[in-house]
Amino acid sequence: MNTQYFSALIKMSLFASLLCLGLVLLGNYGLLSNMPIEVKDMTTNQTHIDYIHIIFYVVFNCMFVGFLGCLLWRAKHSQQQLKQYIAHN
Numbered sequence: 001m002n003t004q005y006f007s008a009l010i011k012m013s014l015f016a017s018l019l020c021l022g023l024v025l026l027g028n029y030g031l032l033s034n035m036p037i038e039v040k041d042m043t044t045n046q047t048h049i050d051y052i053h054i055i056f057y058v059v060f061n062c063m064f065v066g067f068l069g070c071l072l073w074r075a076k077h078s079q080q081q082l083k084q085y086i087a088h089n
Helices: 003-034 051-088
Strands: 038-040 047-049
Touching: 003 051
Parallel strands: none
Antiparallel strands: 038 047
């Protein structure tokens, strides 16, 4: 692989990381505004915790934050490979 391919891979990983970060931030904002954790029952006027919403938040965040971590790890690994390639050539 030459340096152009490494540079392109790093740029694509960073761009995908930014998109994933935006998805996490906007997704959490949307989830919190449309799926509140504490729900008020209109008939009894009592509040209760909706556990299915909590499970949905946890799964959403684990899935996309894990993917974001993988993207950032790949970008860092590609930068190390680029430095090694430049050092050897």
